[in-house]
Amino acid sequence: MTDTAGDAVDPGIGGELRLSGRKICKSFGPAQVLFDVSIDLRAGEVHALLGENGAGKSTLVKILSGYHQPTEGELVLDGANVSFADSAVGEAHGVILIHQELNLAEQLTVEENIFLGREIKRGWFLDKVAMRAEAKRLLSQLQCNVDPRARIRDLAVSDRQMVEIAKALSKKADILILDEPTAVLTGREVDILFDQIRRLREQGVAILYISHKLDEIKAIADRVTVLRDGRHIITEPVAELTKDDMARLMVGRDITQMFPDRVSDTSAPIVLSVRDLSLAGQVRDASFDLHKGEVLGFAGIVGAGRTALMEAIIGLREKSSGVIERNGKPVRISSLQDAKDCGIAYLTKDRKGSGLLLNMDMRPNLTLLALEKFGRVILDRKAEEAALERAIAAFDIRAADRKAKVGDFSGGNQQKLLLAKVMETDPDIVIIDEPTRGIDIGTKSQIYHFIGDLTDRGKSVILLSSEMPEMLGLSDRIAVMAAGRITGILEGNDRNEHEIMRHATGISGQEGVSVHERT
Amino acid sequence: MSGLERSGQNASSRFSIDFKALGPFLALVLLFILGTSINDAFLSSGNLSNIFTRSAFIGIIAVGATFVITAGGIDLSVGSMAAFISGAMIVVMNGLVETLGPGLETVLIGVVLSIVLGIGAGAINGLVSTKGKIEAFIVTLGTMGIYRSLVTYMADGGTLSLDFEIRGTYRPVYYGDLLGIPVPVLVFLAVAVAGYVLLNMTPFGRKCFAIGSNEQVARYSAIHVDRVKTMTYVIQGICVSVATIIYVPRLGSASSSTGVLWELEAIAAVIIGGTMLKGGYGRIWGTVIGAIMLTTIGNILNLTDAISNYLNGAVQGLIIIVAVFLQRGDWRRKKSK
Ligand SMILES: Nc1ncnc2c1ncn2[C@@H]1O[C@H](COP(=O)(O)OP(=O)(O)OP(=O)(O)O)[C@@H](O)[C@H]1O
Numbered sequence: 133m134t135d136t137a138g139d140a141v142d143p144g145i146g147g148e149l150r151l152s153g154r155k156i157c158k159s160f161g162p163a164q165v166l167f168d169v170s171i172d173l174r175a176g177e178v179h180a181l182l183g184e185n186g187a188g189k190s191t192l193v194k195i196l197s198g199y200h201q202p203t204e205g206e207l208v209l210d211g212a213n214v215s216f217a218d219s220a221v222g223e224a225h226g227v228i229l230i231h232q233e234l235n236l237a238e239q240l241t242v243e244e245n246i247f248l249g250r251e252i253k254r255g256w257f258l259d260k261v262a263m264r265a266e267a268k269r270l271l272s273q274l275q276c277n278v279d280p281r282a283r284i285r286d287l288a289v290s291d292r293q294m295v296e297i298a299k300a301l302s303k304k305a306d307i308l309i310l311d312e313p314t315a316v317l318t319g320r321e322v323d324i325l326f327d328q329i330r331r332l333r334e335q336g337v338a339i340l341y342i343s344h345k346l347d348e349i350k351a352i353a354d355r356v357t358v359l360r361d362g363r364h365i366i367t368e369p370v371a372e373l374t375k376d377d378m379a380r381l382m383v384g385r386d387i388t389q390m391f392p393d394r395v396s397d398t399s400a401p402i403v404l405s406v407r408d409l410s411l412a413g414q415v416r417d418a419s420f421d422l423h424k425g426e427v428l429g430f431a432g433i434v435g436a437g438r439t440a441l442m443e444a445i446i447g448l449r450e451k452s453s454g455v456i457e458r459n460g461k462p463v464r465i466s467s468l469q470d471a472k473d474c475g476i477a478y479l480t481k482d483r484k485g486s487g488l489l490l491n492m493d494m495r496p497n498l499t500l501l502a503l504e505k506f507g508r509v510i511l512d513r514k515a516e517e518a519a520l521e522r523a524i525a526a527f528d529i530r531a532a533d534r535k536a537k538v539g540d541f542s543g544g545n546q547q548k549l550l551l552a553k554v555m556e557t558d559p560d561i562v563i564i565d566e567p568t569r570g571i572d573i574g575t576k577s578q579i580y581h582f583i584g585d586l587t588d589r590g591k592s593v594i595l596l597s598s599e600m601p602e603m604l605g606l607s608d609r610i611a612v613m614a615a616g617r618i619t620g621i622l623e624g625n626d627r628n629e630h631e632i633m634r635h636a637t638g639i640s641g642q643e644g645v646s647v648h649e650r651t
Numbered sequence: 652m653s654g655l656e657r658s659g660q661n662a663s664s665r666f667s668i669d670f671k672a673l674g675p676f677l678a679l680v681l682l683f684i685l686g687t688s689i690n691d692a693f694l695s696s697g698n699l700s701n702i703f704t705r706s707a708f709i710g711i712i713a714v715g716a717t718f719v720i721t722a723g724g725i726d727l728s729v730g731s732m733a734a735f736i737s738g739a740m741i742v743v744m745n746g747l748v749e750t751l752g753p754g755l756e757t758v759l760i761g762v763v764l765s766i767v768l769g770i771g772a773g774a775i776n777g778l779v780s781t782k783g784k785i786e787a788f789i790v791t792l793g794t795m796g797i798y799r800s801l802v803t804y805m806a807d808g809g810t811l812s813l814d815f816e817i818r819g820t821y822r823p824v825y826y827g828d829l830l831g832i833p834v835p836v837l838v839f840l841a842v843a844v845a846g847y848v849l850l851n852m853t854p855f856g857r858k859c860f861a862i863g864s865n866e867q868v869a870r871y872s873a874i875h876v877d878r879v880k881t882m883t884y885v886i887q888g889i890c891v892s893v894a895t896i897i898y899v900p901r902l903g904s905a906s907s908s909t910g911v912l913w914e915l916e917a918i919a920a921v922i923i924g925g926t927m928l929k930g931g932y933g934r935i936w937g938t939v940i941g942a943i944m945l946t947t948i949g950n951i952l953n954l955t956d957a958i959s960n961y962l963n964g965a966v967q968g969l970i971i972i973v974a975v976f977l978q979r980g981d982w983r984r985k986k987s988k
């Protein structure tokens with residue numbers, strides 16, 4: 133199966149062959165991450181690339197688009213050998229990559245980013261009017277309502293991703309590569325993106341699409357290639373494979389049970405209770421209780437105020453009013469340190485911007501939140517190393533090189549490290565914001581079982597997630613937010629997609645069965 | 652061909668790592684070889700102790716600057732701060748001669764005053780930039796002007812001279828030695844060791860690295876960013892005051908031209924030593940070597956007629972740029988990215 137010679141007679145679903153990688157190998161220093169991988173991209177075809185975290189997907193597409201040079205193997209574009217000295221040469225040949233990590237200049241505006249390096253000019257001067265009009269057009273094509281003059285740093289991650297997509301669309305790609313574009317997008321935005329992908333496919337663009345969401349692969353892709361540990365496993369038409377097949381090929385084993393078995397006990401004591409918490413302009417009068425050993429889900433569309441509410445609870449944002457009680461006693465939490473002292477930990481959804489120090493290796497990242505545990509006067513390096521050892525084992529972090537910068541890790545391994553970092557504080561209550569963003573299916577299951585273990589040990593979890601299956605599969609109760617308010621807390625049989633959507637879009641009004649009492 | 656490329660890449664990455672760690676040290680060794688070949692007197696114990704003693708001022712200040720820069724800040728006020736503190740010390744000690752006499756008490760009070768002023772000046776820089784949310788560059792540019800004009804004002808535009816008798820008591824702090832090692836060198840060493848331990852082995856140092864790498868991540872890691880940053884400026888202030896305590900007995904005076912451009916020399920020493928100007932990575936030993944290198948260049952130019960002494964600044968400038976260019980290693984890596 134690992135033999136790639138079969139590619140030569142691959143019938144292909146789309147049009148003519150555009151770009152192929154032939155027997156690509158790639159090493160970073162001593163660590164080899166790709167072994168003889170071949171892949172074909174055809175005009176008018178969506179080719180999906182699947183694989184576990186760290187399988188080498190991003191590395192492969194960076195080679196195809198000129199960001200990395202292969203250590204061995206070659207690229208063939210329209211029948212001729214090519215070598216892209218850098219990404220600019222790749223783009224000149226029509227190969228455009230949308231990176232997994234957002235690659236926007238934070239200080240610049242949306243329109244400046246879209247035209248970065250390709251500014252429209254009029255004589256010697258920038259033609260700002262033309263650029264703004266074009267940026268508006270591109271964004272409206274994506275039904276994205278951001279102002280072209282807004283600065284990137286002020287945008288939500290999903291909007292940033294849409295800007296990134298707009299930028300790629302403006303470059304008139306012949307070969308478009310999207311590396312996990314939907315990891316940060318909402319359902320509606322995914323639909324819009326898929327419409328655009330279908331449109332481009334009809335125009336004969338060759339598309340390579342990476343995602344960990346197998347539903348998406350089923351919906352959009354024509355063919356799929358699976359990588360495992362840097363090796364080509366299979367290339368097949370999507371129609372030939374079930375989702376279970378794909379998962380098994382990726383992970384190399386069957387995933388029998390995605391979610392942990394949990395017994396919910398709503399009579400357990402209340403460990404955290406929030407009363408009438410408001411946050412100027414973002415959250416109004418939020419009240420809820422969290423029981424010992426419970427997973428309380430928080431659902432809602434982007435902008436509903438879930439993250440703002442949580443960051444207010446843990447002291448990262450200033451609340452305008454409200455009371456927080458821990459085990460029945462009111463507590464004052466005005467900084468993250470206070471929250472930590474109360475046994476509350478928070479896992480941010482922005483792992484690159486606020487979670488990890490990308491320029492450092494694993495050890496300082498792991499211990500940063502719990503530094504005092506490793507010495508108040510002098511840090512105990514041995515203890516830190518031992519903690520790292522434990523974390524690597526407990527969270528199955530796979531790093532080719534332990535001393536490598538965290539920024540070079542695959543997305544999934546970064547996420548596991550972040551989880552390990554948060555758990556170093558040994559909290560009783562963990563607030564987890566989007567725990568499986570960009571994570572492969574096998575690791576997802578690992579993380580779900582890990583959450584199950586936590587609650588079995590009497591810890592409580594607040595789960596913010598935009599992935600419906602994990603919201604439904606893990607939560608005992610689900611609080612739904614819309615426009616800064618908690619519109620309902622769903623229990624028992626009400627925990628279903630329909631009820632969540634009803635409350636999330638605000639259609640339900642106040643008549644939901646277990647809507648929280650409010651004035 | 653591709654095989655060749657691979658080994659080439661490996662070699663280059665190893666090369667740049669080695670260069671980063673050992674670069675400043677190798678450069679210093681080269682300078683010493685150069686110095687010896689130009690003039691035999693270079694390696695004489697008199698000349699060497701002269702080099703190390705002179706490096707002590709900038710070196711001690713630069714150790715403080717390593718903290719500020721590692722945590723993502725910058726302090727341009729250190730030269731003026733040193734001038735202001737020397738001026739204040741001289742005025743107060745001179746004033747105390749009548750009541751306390753020119754003895755140890757007077758000098759001790761001067762020393763304590765220096766430390767208090769250093770802490771205060773550093774705290775002002777730190778608090779204004781963190782609480783006021785003003786860029787450190789601008790805040791310290793402002794305090795640089797303020798401290799400088801305060802010393803000019805105290806000296807009434809002229810020079811403040813330390814009372815002759817106090818100089819006698821105070822003299823050993825600069826000219827004295829212990830087991831043949833000059834006091835300033837010992838102090839420099841002590842400051843460097845303390846700085847090394849603080850930056851590399853304590854939670855505080857780790858927090859400096861974290862803040863310099865990414866303030867947002869630091870904040871989300873329960874670090875009191877403002878507090879730690881302010882502390883780095885206080886440490887800088889203490890280092891300036893320690894340097895001043897050694898400096899006053901040497902010159903015995905302070906004027907508006909005291910400590911001019913020291914801030915740039917300190918920053919240069921830090922950068923030559925491999926600390927990143929944009930923060931997130933700092934090395935105390937590098938800084939120490941950087942400071943010694945800067946003094947050595949001047950010393951070598953003094954010993955030779957080949958290059959005019961007046962070109963000292965040019966040579967230093969050149970070395971700074973070359974050192975940073977080599978250390979970054981970006982010029983190699985860019986191609987493969
Ligand atoms: N610049 C680099 N330097 C060193 N190692 C690297 C670098 N880039 C990637 N790696 C390593 O190569 C391996 C493959 O990484 P890659 O990012 O391609 O994985 P991926 O399949 O995209 O995973 P994910 O689904 O998590 O994004 C990982 O082990 C990673 O640590």
Ligand SMILES: [Mg+2]
Nearest residue numbers: 189190232543
């Ligand atoms: Mg990837």
